[in-house]
Amino acid sequence: MDITRLIIVAVGGQGNLLASKVLGEAALISDVPVRMSEIHGMAQRGGVVESAMVFGDAKSPIISNGEADVLLGFEPSETLRAMNKCNKNTKVITNLAPLPPFTVAIGKGVYPEIETIKTLIRERTPDLTAFDALKLAKQAGSPMTMNIVLVGALIKKQILPLSKQSIEQAIKTKTKKAFTEMNITAFNLGFKAAA
């Protein structure tokens, strides 16, 4: 089976671990081998959280610089920071709602303009999907569903060997019962948002 390498970058608390759990469960349902790796510990205190998922016949659970097939960013400046994982063919999907780091508040660094971020990504990679996933999450019923909105966009792009149905099934088993409907709505909103 072909190998597809996915990097997910987020800020602690944005729910990327749940997103990768849903993708992992969908892979189990679809009989697609997958290995993933995440960073715990110090990184959880408000820092950047990065997950790597390798689908298909590879053994390595991590992804080197320049080797991601798709980069999924939960926060626009973090998407830009993770560009070193991309090569000239990497597809990029990013949320556009910024979550400026605290360093900006104390005057240590300037948050880049959203339009600039988009341009910088477009200049380097061929296929950028960028939208306000937070807005769609709120539309689905809770800002907490932003992770699933982004999973929706990722699946629409058909980069991963996972079907829409397998994700919907995985959402039902991996997310809390009370939020299943909301997450399915969020997933569909993200799915529609990605061209």
Added chain:
Amino acid sequence: MHKLLDETAGKKIMLLGNEAIARGAIEAGVAFATTYPGTPSSELSLNLFQISHETDLYFEYCTNEKVALEVAAAAANSGVRTMCMMKHVGLNVAADPLMTLAYVGVKAGLVILTADDPFMFSSQNEQDNRYYGKLSGLPMMEPSSVAEAREMTIEAFELSEKLHEPVLLRTTTRINHSSAFVSFGKAKEPKTKGDFKRDPMNYVTVPAVSRKLHARLLERLAEAEKISETSEYNFIKGSGSLGIICNGVSYLYAYDAVKELGIENKTKILRIGLSNPMPVKMISEFAKGCEKILVIEEGEPFMEEKVKSILQEAQLVLPVRGKGENFFSRLYEFDPAMVKKVIAEYFDIDYSPSIPVDTSKLPEIPQRPPNLCAGCSHRATFYEIKKAAQGMDIMCPNDIGCYTLGFLPPLGMGDFLICMGSSVSTSCGFSKATDKKVISFIGDSTFFHSGITGLVNAVFNNHNFTLVILDNGITAMTGHQPNPGVDMDKMNLSGYNRVSIEKMVKAAGVEHITIIKPFKVKKSIEAIKEALEFKGVSVIISQQICTLYAKSLKVLNPRPFTISNRCKDHRDCINEIACPSFYIKEDRVHIDPDTCVGCALCAQICPENAIVPLKTKK
């Protein structure tokens, strides 16, 4: 039911490496488990702790790793299968019992998990604990994948009982924190009670006994080498004249690289899974058909040096490379592309690497360093100490926990740190060797771990410094594990006692003890000033429950604050305490009501009293 107790035949689920090891231990019939929490091993013990609430498994969070290993050694020598878990530096603390436990051996299986952390994702060093296998003379096993971690845990118990010795199971962060599908096997019924047959001539390590036991250890090590020669965990993949010897996650990167480079037909890989003792004959046989050999291992040249000595003894002359310029580094962790590059260059294979996009012209993206949480009591304590010590020439040894982050600006409270408990003992040295006022910081769990002995030393030797014990009622950094000072009733767990930090400090002979509630700013600063003026050892205990822990116990009632129009934009709040709830919008400071928990620290330091409770209900 805990997901790791599912006995559905052939059950396959996505597991974290640490969960896979826990499942392996359950399948091996583990009946006794001890630990001191430490990333990247923490989830392993956390899972066994949870499982112990539902089964006959006895589980214990110990005060430190030395204690954990000694408790475990007794259980295993009573005939009960035991697991003892710690991070790599934890084994330094447990090294004393480890070395002589190797002489004494075990009756039932004892597996000691040591989780190394190449790249230091959450550690103070990246020492290579494979040397502990060699140093102690104990067998060591190293899985390459999550699924193998489960199998190898079971095998480690078997090996331990075969040799009557503890077995070291060594992982790295990329095993502990990777996830993959794992199929469950059948769990063995644990034997929960054993017996100890009194036999001092084999168990009391006076010199006459130890001389005999050391000889026995070497015999067992020779036996282990025979097992290593035929172990299914030391295996060869492929055939050809290009040789690769590797271990752990490096095997995964090497395997993928050989495939991607299309050199499967001329390359053979020797994967070492039982790495102490190394399979000497297997390695020299492997080398005989090789034109050259590449050793791929993170950390130190542990296997490389052994391979070179084996080849020397076998009088085989061929190039063997591993560490060095243009080869592999002893620093940090490896990645697939790096391994592929070295293999291609050393074996002279054409390849085109993936080229990362040019990021040199990207604007500087603001950093996102980890920060103390909104509402963290450590922030208040650090601020108050700083205020109380104004005008003093201070230096601040810090310790290991969330509060290490206090060294970052604007708090800037942390000047020296080497290991768990070092804050207290280094304060002794700094206060004697310099004229500075020494103020040191240690958390509740770290105080119990290894702060007490330093404090007793300080009193006995009549040192002069102030120790601040940041008591947030839990072992926070590693994910809210209990420690002897924790109120276990809050966790709804019975059968525990609680050890008072204040009484411990008093019993050590400290004459000046101050208790502060850090969210009462003025009162705390006054009390701290007095403690700082005391000549001798003074201790300040800052008591306030960890905000995240309070949230998880559902005892936190967030009452967010807001900035009223009285604000004159002094920005003391941002510049002095830097709580992550603050943000700047249209050049004014605001408070995010979703993250503010209402600790009111900022409200107490605002010169205009402009920070007030948010009235509107969310």
